[in-house]
Amino acid sequence: MLPTPERQTIATHWGLYRPKMVDGTIARLDPFELDKDPVPLAEGLVEAHSAPSRILRPAVRQSFLQAREAGRRGAGDGAGRGYESFVELPWDEALDLAAAELDYVRRTFGNKGIYGGSYGWSSAGRFHHAQSQVHRFLNSIGGYTRSVQNYSFAAADMILPHVIGSRKGLIDGHTSWERVVSHAKIVVMFGGAPLRNAQVGSGGVASHIVREAMELSVANGVRVVSVSPIRDDTAGDNVEWLPIRPGTDTAMLLAMMQVLIAEGRADLDFLSRYTVGYDKLAAYVTGAVDGLPKTPEWAADICGVPGETIRGLALAMAGTRSFLMMSWSLQRADFGEQPYWASVALAAMLGQIGLPGGGFGFGYACANGIGNAIPDVKWPSLPQGTNAVSDYIPVARIADALLHPGERYDFNGESRVYPDLKLIYWAGGNPFHHHQDLNRLRRAWQKPETVIINDSWWNPLARHADIVFPATTTLERNDIACSARDLFIAASHASLVPAGEARDDHAIFAGLADRLGARDAFTGGRDIESWLRHMYSNARQMAAGIGHELPEFERFWSQGVALLPPPPTAEQTDLLGAFRDDPEKHALDTPSGKIELYSETVAGFGYDDCPGHPAWLAPREWLGAPLAARYPLHLLSNQPKRRLHSQYDVAAHSRSGKVHDREVMRMHPDDAAARGLADGNVVKVFNDRGACLAAVETSDDLLPGVIQLATGAWYDPLPAADGDPQPLEIHGNPNVLTADIGTSRLAQGPSAQSCLVQVERFDAPLPPVQAFTPPPFVSRLRDTKA
Ligand SMILES: Nc1nc2c(c(=O)[nH]1)N[C@H]1C(S)=C(S)[C@@H](COP(=O)(O)OP(=O)(O)OC[C@H]3O[C@@H](n4cnc5c(=O)[nH]c(N)nc54)[C@H](O)[C@@H]3O)O[C@H]1N2
Ligand SMILES: Nc1nc2c(c(=O)[nH]1)N[C@H]1C(S)=C(S)[C@@H](COP(=O)(O)OP(=O)(O)OC[C@H]3O[C@@H](n4cnc5c(=O)[nH]c(N)nc54)[C@H](O)[C@@H]3O)O[C@H]1N2
Numbered sequence: 001m002l003p004t005p006e007r008q009t010i011a012t013h014w015g016l017y018r019p020k021m022v023d024g025t026i027a028r029l030d031p032f033e034l035d036k037d038p039v040p041l042a043e044g045l046v047e048a049h050s051a052p053s054r055i056l057r058p059a060v061r062q063s064f065l066q067a068r069e070a071g072r073r074g075a076g077d078g079a080g081r082g083y084e085s086f087v088e089l090p091w092d093e094a095l096d097l098a099a100a101e102l103d104y105v106r107r108t109f110g111n112k113g114i115y116g117g118s119y120g121w122s123s124a125g126r127f128h129h130a131q132s133q134v135h136r137f138l139n140s141i142g143g144y145t146r147s148v149q150n151y152s153f154a155a156a157d158m159i160l161p162h163v164i165g166s167r168k169g170l171i172d173g174h175t176s177w178e179r180v181v182s183h184a185k186i187v188v189m190f191g192g193a194p195l196r197n198a199q200v201g202s203g204g205v206a207s208h209i210v211r212e213a214m215e216l217s218v219a220n221g222v223r224v225v226s227v228s229p230i231r232d233d234t235a236g237d238n239v240e241w242l243p244i245r246p247g248t249d250t251a252m253l254l255a256m257m258q259v260l261i262a263e264g265r266a267d268l269d270f271l272s273r274y275t276v277g278y279d280k281l282a283a284y285v286t287g288a289v290d291g292l293p294k295t296p297e298w299a300a301d302i303c304g305v306p307g308e309t310i311r312g313l314a315l316a317m318a319g320t321r322s323f324l325m326m327s328w329s330l331q332r333a334d335f336g337e338q339p340y341w342a343s344v345a346l347a348a349m350l351g352q353i354g355l356p357g358g359g360f361g362f363g364y365a366c367a368n369g370i371g372n373a374i375p376d377v378k379w380p381s382l383p384q385g386t387n388a389v390s391d392y393i394p395v396a397r398i399a400d401a402l403l404h405p406g407e408r409y410d411f412n413g414e415s416r417v418y419p420d421l422k423l424i425y426w427a428g429g430n431p432f433h434h435h436q437d438l439n440r441l442r443r444a445w446q447k448p449e450t451v452i453i454n455d456s457w458w459n460p461l462a463r464h465a466d467i468v469f470p471a472t473t474t475l476e477r478n479d480i481a482c483s484a485r486d487l488f489i490a491a492s493h494a495s496l497v498p499a500g501e502a503r504d505d506h507a508i509f510a511g512l513a514d515r516l517g518a519r520d521a522f523t524g525g526r527d528i529e530s531w532l533r534h535m536y537s538n539a540r541q542m543a544a545g546i547g548h549e550l551p552e553f554e555r556f557w558s559q560g561v562a563l564l565p566p567p568p569t570a571e572q573t574d575l576l577g578a579f580r581d582d583p584e585k586h587a588l589d590t591p592s593g594k595i596e597l598y599s600e601t602v603a604g605f606g607y608d609d610c611p612g613h614p615a616w617l618a619p620r621e622w623l624g625a626p627l628a629a630r631y632p633l634h635l636l637s638n639q640p641k642r643r644l645h646s647q648y649d650v651a652a653h654s655r656s657g658k659v660h661d662r663e664v665m666r667m668h669p670d671d672a673a674a675r676g677l678a679d680g681n682v683v684k685v686f687n688d689r690g691a692c693l694a695a696v697e698t699s700d701d702l703l704p705g706v707i708q709l710a711t712g713a714w715y716d717p718l719p720a721a722d723g724d725p726q727p728l729e730i731h732g733n734p735n736v737l738t739a740d741i742g743t744s745r746l747a748q749g750p751s752a753q754s755c756l757v758q759v760e761r762f763d764a765p766l767p768p769v770q771a772f773t774p775p776p777f778v779s780r781l782r783d784t785k786a
């Protein structure tokens with residue numbers, strides 16, 4: 001039996017909370033007492049627990065059920081996905097049906113016909129982490145086709161190993177915030193450092209650190225320059241805003257290199273000792289190879305930052321301790337590999353990599369915890385078992401795979417073939433949130449024979465499924481939370497009774513595993529309590545390994561939170577500091593052992609969309625593209641302030657940010673005036689891929705020509721009874737507009753930020769938003785003729 005907690009705790013991706021219980025329900029969620037900067041995202045949690053759109057019982061799409069009950073399956077089964085009514089079924093029947101579908105596919109096509117990538121953030125607890133559960137389950141029944149990479153930083157993830165031999169400085173190994181703002185005199189942030197985004201951290205957050213870091217930069221007199229299309233990406237008295245056209249950072253970075261070379265300020269000692277390929281890159285930058293010197297004036301025409309400003313910034317960075325911070329957003333774009341490679345190259349020319357608070361790093365405000373000073377520890381997670389299927393797809397190529405099975409595609413030097421996916425199982429992610437070009441995804445999504453999902457709400461993913469299982473939420477189950485970038489391990493105590501007939505993902509998968517002869521392989525012979533005790537004992541061992549004793553389980557569970565001490569400032573290291581100290585002993589894992597400004601490997605792939613050194617490649621869509629004549633506005637679909645992706649969009653905190661129930665789209669007053677628009681007007685945002693409605697908010701915090709519509713409004717297309725391939729989306733989901741094209745043949749990452757649109761006033765009567773109303777339910781029809 002788990003002990004009754006003295007101090008109840010709930011762990012979310014945006015913080016730890018102490019629930020105040022009154023009469024068996026949560027009256028209030030107070031932030032964890034040691035959080036220096038708690039955030040309001042938990043406000044929706046309790047409300048969403050019993051929202052009308054909670055999934056209460058297992059449900060099956062009507063025509064899918066009719067077909068299966070009539071013993072039919074085949075092409076066209078998926079045509080009604082997204083628009084049909086559902087039939088609620090008793091648990092046993094729904095589990096039988098799902099198990100039969102899984103069994104049919106594995107017997108007929110092999111386990112490779114099951115797509116179980118199931119990308120998504122799930123919830124914070126490590127045991128009930130839905131992705132780990134679904135992977136463990138699918139492995140226990142013979143495996144599945146998986147996905148690699150993520151939507152966050154796929155391009156970076158693929159290019160950085162070619163350049164610095166690892167992903168250090170992307171997800172871990174960062175020079176700490178503390179060291180940056182204590183040592184650097186100038187910090188240049190491409191894409192800024194939005195506090196908005198640093199609200200969250202995957203796995204949870206004990207204390208939010210970015211506001212304090214920015215305050216310390218003011219106190220220390222650090223010059224902070226934010227190079228970004230949006231001013232309020234970065235807050236602070238010391239922030240200089242350099243507005244830049246989206247997608248053009250590489251041009252500016254190349255021009256900064258050109259200045260260093262032309263002015264004799266490139267650090268040739270550093271370059272010769274620690275890098276290879278400088279000569280080839282320099283020949284491109286100076287124009288020796290193509291007759292086009294990448295001067296600040298050349299770059300100014302592209303990026304809109306004045307040439308003198310670019311020159312001044314390059315020289316300022318060369319003259320003092322400087323740090324280059326790149327947000328992940330820059331690489332979720334056409335040729336997103338380039339700005340990242342270029343930033344490493346610029347940092348190398350500045351010669352400060354590995355010095356205290358000098359050099360470069362990525363994503364410092366993209367999640368709380370990046371740049372947190374933490375010891376090198378590995379917190380426990382649920383073991384996922386072994387996957388007997390070796391095939392995979394790059395995660396953002398899902399629609400390509402569904403539409404083009406058997407076709408070849410390039411990926412990081414390999415020529416691969418898209419698998420033939422027959423069944424999709426998704427738990428803990430929302431592709432109708434995260435994927436680009438949702439009209440295309442909807443077409444692709446009709447192809448598989450079966451779609452099974454677990455979720456807690458009737459969100460767009462659930463509506464597009466055949467079999468829907470109701471999953472419990474964080475509030476309804478006991479769990480353990482910890483984050484790879486933080487110093488805490490926390491209990492997450494079950495505080496509310498599950499809504500309706502909701503079950504834990506673990507119980508859902510145990511029920512399926514049972515039917516497929518894999519119960520023991522899936523459960524490992526443990527119940528939930530013994531899993532929690534087991535995972536915690538792994539954490540204790542890990543902590544003991546770095547000389548720290550965590551409390552024994554009973555005390556931990558009772559207190560709710562245990563912390564590791566941060567490493568003393570004196571023991572903190574800088575990214576590539578060891579390499580700088582001894583480049584032979586700490587050689588990088590690149591072919592040369594050094595930083596590769598030119599990569600023979602990448603050049604050898606022969607990709608015109610990712611050549612052998614960083615280069616300016618004009619994106620398909622940007623303000624300088626021919627298409628801008630028709631679609632003159634650059635859409636940035638950045639992260640939402642009031643929620644995590646699509647999560648809890650149903651609750652008041654997120655909904656209070658909407659106007660006329662629509663998501664707010666910000667635009668410059670000049671762009672609004674040119675279209676006769678005023679604050680609060682509802683507009684249609686459109687391009688050749690689709691159209692959505694949104695409410696206008698004017699702001700001179702945006703560069704003219706740029707509009708901003710955050711992600712996460714639940715996809716709400718008008719019913720396409722007439723088969724309209726591009727139904728109007730009425731809620732404000734930008735992914736009906738974004739392009740579903742890989743960043744390059746190297747990384748095949750998502751490129752959502754390269755997106756041109758037009759905006760016009762929407763004068764027709766406003767269709768009511770349906771996204772938060774569950775789909776219609778019908779009772780089961782036994783008559784299945786037709
Ligand atoms: N245009 C555009 N698109 C983008 C981005 C962008 O910048 N622009 N950003 C991209 C990025 S970086 C990311 S990471 C993705 C995020 O995309 P996702 O991670 O897919 O988005 P979420 O809304 O967090 O989806 C999580 C889903 O899991 C469900 N869930 C939560 N907990 C549980 C649980 O315990 N069990 C089960 N079964 N389900 C659970 C939630 O209800 C929700 O439906 O979006 C990407 N999409
Ligand atoms: N509140 C909240 N926080 C989140 C999330 C969330 O859903 N909600 N999602 C989390 C996740 S999964 C991720 S991966 C991170 C993502 O973190 P980021 O990648 O940093 O997220 P964005 O908000 O897309 O982009 C930040 C800013 O970059 C700027 N920008 C966009 N394109 C360009 C460009 O071409 N050049 C320059 N210089 N600037 C550009 C935009 O002004 C934008 O506001 O955020 C995390 N934080």
Ligand SMILES: [Mo]
Pocket residue numbers: 151152153
């Ligand atoms: Mo992400």
